[in-house]
Amino acid sequence: MMLGYIGRRAYHSVISVIGLLTLVFFLTRLTGDPSALYLPLDSSLEARQAFARLNGLDQPIYVQFFQYLQNLMSLDFGQSLRQNRSAIEVALEAFPATLKLALVAMTLATVLAIVVGALAAARPGSLFDRVAGLVSLAGASTPDFWIAIVGILVFAVGLGMLPTSGTGTALHWIMPIVVLMLRPFGLLVQVVRGTMISALASPFIKTAHAKGMKRRKIIFGHALRNSLLPVITVAGDLATGLINGAVVVETIFGWPGIGKLMIDSIIQRDFAVVQSTILVTAIAIFIVNIAIDLLYAVLDPRIRY
Amino acid sequence: MNAPDKPILRIDKLTVDFLSEGDPVRAVDDVSFDVCPGETLVILGESGSGKSVSTGTVMGLIDCPPGDIVSGSLVFDGTDLSGLDDEGRRELNGRRIAMIFQDPLAYLNPVYTVGRQIAEVFESHGEGEGGAVRDKVVRLLERVGIPEADERIDYYPHQFSGGQRQRVMIAMAIALKPDILIADEPTTALDVSVQAQILELLRDLQRETGMALIMITHDLEVAAAMADRIIVMNGGKVVESGKAEDVFTNPSHAYTRRLMSAVPHADAPKVPRNAAPGEVLLQVAHLSKHYKLGSGPFSPKREFRAVDDVSFTLRRGETVGIVGESGSGKSSIARMLLRLNEPTSGAALFAGEDIFKFKGRALDGFRRRVQMVFQDPFGSMNPRMNVRSIISEPWAIHRDILPRERWNERVVELLELVGLKADHAERHPHQFSGGQRQRIAIARALASEPELIVCDEAVSALDVSIQMQVIELLADLRQRLGLSYVFITHDLPIVRQFADRILVMQRGRIVEEGETEALFVSPQHEYTKTLLRAVPQPKWLRSDPAPIAGQGISGKV
Numbered sequence: 001m002m003l004g005y006i007g008r009r010a011y012h013s014v015i016s017v018i019g020l021l022t023l024v025f026f027l028t029r030l031t032g033d034p035s036a037l038y039l040p041l042d043s044s045l046e047a048r049q050a051f052a053r054l055n056g057l058d059q060p061i062y063v064q065f066f067q068y069l070q071n072l073m074s075l076d077f078g079q080s081l082r083q084n085r086s087a088i089e090v091a092l093e094a095f096p097a098t099l100k101l102a103l104v105a106m107t108l109a110t111v112l113a114i115v116v117g118a119l120a121a122a123r124p125g126s127l128f129d130r131v132a133g134l135v136s137l138a139g140a141s142t143p144d145f146w147i148a149i150v151g152i153l154v155f156a157v158g159l160g161m162l163p164t165s166g167t168g169t170a171l172h173w174i175m176p177i178v179v180l181m182l183r184p185f186g187l188l189v190q191v192v193r194g195t196m197i198s199a200l201a202s203p204f205i206k207t208a209h210a211k212g213m214k215r216r217k218i219i220f221g222h223a224l225r226n227s228l229l230p231v232i233t234v235a236g237d238l239a240t241g242l243i244n245g246a247v248v249v250e251t252i253f254g255w256p257g258i259g260k261l262m263i264d265s266i267i268q269r270d271f272a273v274v275q276s277t278i279l280v281t282a283i284a285i286f287i288v289n290i291a292i293d294l295l296y297a298v299l300d301p302r303i304r305y
Numbered sequence: 306m307n308a309p310d311k312p313i314l315r316i317d318k319l320t321v322d323f324l325s326e327g328d329p330v331r332a333v334d335d336v337s338f339d340v341c342p343g344e345t346l347v348i349l350g351e352s353g354s355g356k357s358v359s360t361g362t363v364m365g366l367i368d369c370p371p372g373d374i375v376s377g378s379l380v381f382d383g384t385d386l387s388g389l390d391d392e393g394r395r396e397l398n399g400r401r402i403a404m405i406f407q408d409p410l411a412y413l414n415p416v417y418t419v420g421r422q423i424a425e426v427f428e429s430h431g432e433g434e435g436g437a438v439r440d441k442v443v444r445l446l447e448r449v450g451i452p453e454a455d456e457r458i459d460y461y462p463h464q465f466s467g468g469q470r471q472r473v474m475i476a477m478a479i480a481l482k483p484d485i486l487i488a489d490e491p492t493t494a495l496d497v498s499v500q501a502q503i504l505e506l507l508r509d510l511q512r513e514t515g516m517a518l519i520m521i522t523h524d525l526e527v528a529a530a531m532a533d534r535i536i537v538m539n540g541g542k543v544v545e546s547g548k549a550e551d552v553f554t555n556p557s558h559a560y561t562r563r564l565m566s567a568v569p570h571a572d573a574p575k576v577p578r579n580a581a582p583g584e585v586l587l588q589v590a591h592l593s594k595h596y597k598l599g600s601g602p603f604s605p606k607r608e609f610r611a612v613d614d615v616s617f618t619l620r621r622g623e624t625v626g627i628v629g630e631s632g633s634g635k636s637s638i639a640r641m642l643l644r645l646n647e648p649t650s651g652a653a654l655f656a657g658e659d660i661f662k663f664k665g666r667a668l669d670g671f672r673r674r675v676q677m678v679f680q681d682p683f684g685s686m687n688p689r690m691n692v693r694s695i696i697s698e699p700w701a702i703h704r705d706i707l708p709r710e711r712w713n714e715r716v717v718e719l720l721e722l723v724g725l726k727a728d729h730a731e732r733h734p735h736q737f738s739g740g741q742r743q744r745i746a747i748a749r750a751l752a753s754e755p756e757l758i759v760c761d762e763a764v765s766a767l768d769v770s771i772q773m774q775v776i777e778l779l780a781d782l783r784q785r786l787g788l789s790y791v792f793i794t795h796d797l798p799i800v801r802q803f804a805d806r807i808l809v810m811q812r813g814r815i816v817e818e819g820e821t822e823a824l825f826v827s828p829q830h831e832y833t834k835t836l837l838r839a840v841p842q843p844k845w846l847r848s849d850p851a852p853i854a855g856q857g858i859s860g861k862v
Contacts, residue, residue: 207474207477208414210404211425212394212396212430214429217425226416
């Protein structure tokens with residue numbers, strides 16, 4: 001049953017990925033001729049034609065597209081113009097940096113949001129609830145680039161506590177993670193609080209009280225488990241956003257992830273790399289979505305695929 | 306069984322307010338009662354009478370706020386319950402006072418196995434963990450009559466039937482042998498035959514453990530079957546209390562008398578019936594509705610026969626009652642007759658024309674002549690429309706019924722016909738009680754001047770005293786307007802008053818059909834007999850006071 005379900009989902013995803021790659025193929029080629037960027041300004045017409053011929057850019061666009069599809073079949077994703085090596089290698093090399101960042105930021109955001117949201121819901125209207133509401137609202141609605149720049153200004157330039165950009169030490173991780181997790185954290189606190197309040201009003205919570213269960217166990221055992229489904233839906237959506245490449249944050253902090261690679265490749269008209277980054281993130285997002293669906297079935301025994 | 310002991314629980318002059326927006330609402334007003342070990346106290350009352358609130362305070366299940374105990378005392382075995390802190394309350398709940406509720410599906414946590422949920426009772430009170438508890442839970446499940454308990458312990462609530470879920474709730478409640486079991490409408494959501502088994506189980510458990518049973522119900526038959534003593538509540542007050550037999554045979558308060566007289570008895574006066582039914586209005590022949598189960602290309606094809614080869618005839622001015630438990634296919638028939646679902650096979654002739662061949666304009670015309678009244682008067686009305694627009698909506702759809710100038714006049718006529726007032730037309734559905742809303746639904750059905758009205762559990766959601774009023778209204782309209790009814794219900798006593806003929810349905814088939822009185826007096830089919838037997842007998846009339854322990858649990862639910 002389960003394998004059949006994953007197979008069906010994979011089949012549907014392949015169709016949409018092919019559609020996506022088609023779109024990206026033509027859109028990137030609208031950005032202009034790469035030879036204008038890769039050859040010296042004063043290079044001859046012959047040199048430009050040779051460059052185009054070498055990279056298959058002299059063919060009509062539909063021939064190029066057909067060629068691209070054919071190469072895809074044999075898992076040839078094309079060459080990076082910029083780095084002169086396999087485009088997929090370039091994309092896969094950049095991906096772990098993004099993945100690690102996304103994983104840490106999402107895990108922290110989700111765990112913190114569940115604790116804060118559950119405690120806020122346990123006593124609605126309390127001081128804790130109101131502070132949590134204010135902080136989460138601010139986190140969810142402040143633009144990340146603004147926080148990133150102000151963060152650099154205060155902690156790196158002003159106080160000199162943290163590096164401005166790049167990777168290397170553990171200190172390099174702090175600002176990207178905090179900036180990335182603020183929005184997911186804020187949104188998730190609101191979702192957890194809302195679903196927890198309705199879960200705590202459910203009849204089975206009354207049963208738990210009638211059984212004489214401890215309040216903490218009722219909140220974190222019975223109510224939380226039942227309020228997790230919508231939380232996971234939102235968390236999954238936010239996670240795909242981060243995997244997709246936190247383009248702005250990666251660019252600001254000079255983080256060598258897939259988001260930064262994507263932007264750089266678009267600017268450099270490195271078509272094969274743009275297509276490869278999109279393929280890699282699309283597959284990652286597909287995996288995240290499958291994982292969320294399976295998590296549903298684990299969390300709620302009434303869901304079967 | 307009336308133990309002469311001193312009461313285990315005594316509630317004295319309890320008054321509870323609910324703080325809604327604005328003024329506090331008095332939910333419980335100066336209520337006193339007590340219950341002794343081994344005794345069954347029934348709190349009888351209709352919805353909103355304050356019966357659940359008064360027991361909710363015993364368990365501390367009323368949230369404060371919005372609830373507020375204004376005055377009074379609750380003393381359990383020498384302890385003042387209103388003075389308990391959370392920990393003290395937690396110690397009592399589940400161990401010494403336990404509770405079961407009306408709707409076990411909602412009151413069980415859907416994401417945990419029943420075994421785990423029962424085990425929590427032991428764990429919360431430090432009565433062991435892990436494997437030892439598991440054995441206790443299996444024994445409990447066996448005791449309440451769950452077959453294959455050692456396997457079913459790992460099932461989730463949705464994998465049990467309604468009756469079994471209530472058995473699971475009971476197992477949870479009796480786990481630590483409480484002194485008091487509070488049962489809040491424990492059988493209201495169950496079919497009659499299942500209800501009888503659950504009541505039997507509760508009586509057996511009480512006999513074994515000697516616990517006091519406080520049972521909250523609106524159902525007079527259940528009350529009579531269970532009660533040693535009864536208190537009757539109305540509008541938050543106790544209006545009558547005493548020994549069960551006295552209250553039933555000689556009710557002193559006007560409200561109690563009204564309540565008692567609302568119960569249909571065999572010897573109750575019949576509502577008027579048409580002496581000579583007219584020509585055939587509806588003829589149903591070999592009607593079937595099958596559903597295919599298993600949708601994937603590889604899963605085995607199975608068929609579920611919701612309605613299986615059903616035939617019957619209805620004459621003008623006549624009422625046919627379709628009786629059966631949930632899942633018997635009664636509502637599927639109604640939906641097909643109204644062309645809301647298409648049948649798999651079979652035919653239905655309405656005034657000589659095939660219902661299932663109607664298309665377009667002819668279908669519109671047919672729908673005018675057949676109307677439906679649903680079970681839930683809350684859900685079947687648009688809350689944003691006022692009564693005038695609800696009733697006049699059919700005229701907006703079928704333009705030829707009534708010219709717009711006459712709409713207001715006719716709305717008033719219809720409201721008066723169903724026993725409401727002219728000025729009710731401007732109000733919205735939420736401003737009416739359940740019974741009044743069902744009257745509005747009937748007025749809406751009458752607006753298109755139908756010949757046949759299909760009532761699908763039309764009075765099941767109403768309090769008993771209201772049920773009879775609505776039945777009388779329907780009978781009166783039958784007389785005055787020459788209407789015919791298909792009256793679908795799970796409640797046998799109600800149709801006895803009202804139907805000319807009865808079809809008894811089980812698993813999609815008609816198992817018995819006959820004239821109403823004949824069917825009640827000498828039922829032929831085994832299932833009909835079960836249904837009739839399942840109507841509980843009063844406790845003081847029962848001749849079998851001591852069934853062997855364990856006998857009551859053999860029935861499969």
